[in-house]
Amino acid sequence: MIASMKVTERAQQRWDAIVERFRAACILHRNGKEWESRRIIKEELPPMIKTWMQMLPPGLKEDAKADLRDMFTREQSIVDQGFKLQRLFKETLVK
Numbered sequence: 001m002i003a004s005m006k007v008t009e010r011a012q013q014r015w016d017a018i019v020e021r022f023r024a025a026c027i028l029h030r031n032g033k034e035w036e037s038r039r040i041i042k043e044e045l046p047p048m049i050k051t052w053m054q055m056l057p058p059g060l061k062e063d064a065k066a067d068l069r070d071m072f073t074r075e076q077s078i079v080d081q082g083f084k085l086q087r088l089f090k091e092t093l094v095k
Contacts, residue, residue, distance in 0.1 A: 011055035
């Protein structure tokens with residue numbers, strides 16, 4: 001996350017919760033649970049992100065937006081890689 005020393009512990013905890021919920025949404029999506037995934041993305045995350053942004057110093061708002069974009073990309077990639085590995089392990093164990 002952005003310049004960690006410049007954010008409070010509460011802001012860091014909120015960030016961690018945002019990452020965790022987005023990751024959960026990605027996993028649900030990959031498991032075909034579209035409704036649950038969308039609910040997290042459309043209902044849970046927006047107020048969490050808004051609160052997190054309000055906790056940050058004004059000068060970090062643009063950096064925070066970039067961090068969000070990077071996190072979205074990174075977490076989607078991590079979940080995708082995990083599912084690929086899971087499939088590979090299953091294929092290997094079945095043989």
